[in-house]
Amino acid sequence: MSYLLPHLRSGWAVDQAILTEEERVVCLRFGQDGDDTCMRMDETLSSVSEKVKNFAIIYCVDIQEVPDFNTMYELYDPCTVMFFFRNKHIMVDLGTGNNNKINWAMDDKQEFIDIVETVFSGARKGRGLVISPKDYSTKYRY
Secondary structure, eight states: OGGGSOEEOSHHHHHHHHHHOOSSEEEEEEEOTTSHHHHHHHHHHHHHTTTTTTTEEEEEEETTTOGGGTTTTTOOSSEEEEEEETTEEEEEEOSSSOOSOBOSOOOOHHHHHHHHHHHHHHHHTTOSEEEOSSOOTTSSOO
16 A cells, blocks of 8 residues: 555655655654555555645655665664654654654554544744653553
């Protein structure tokens, strides 16, 4: 489903996407299009992209094609989603301990829309860290 989402094919394109968007949240999915986790996340992203187009824009970045951000953002997971607003990284407290990114595939479309709405409203108020509407700390239940 990644073919339905716009791709950024260079480090410069990623920087420009983050720098030039003034009114909406920039949601970047870092990963590889052929990865199973990314495919599941891309399906969610492509299905919600039309619903969130007024307050967010979603891009895909292939970490093999654009390795510029791998060390800077610690992109070691198969699929990573990060949020930016007005050239600032917006952290999300998901209850997992890692507030910088979402590093699993979200299958529930409404949950993802809720997170993006929370990021947008918090970022517009000047917050660099927003709290997720759902706590994901018990996601795996060991």
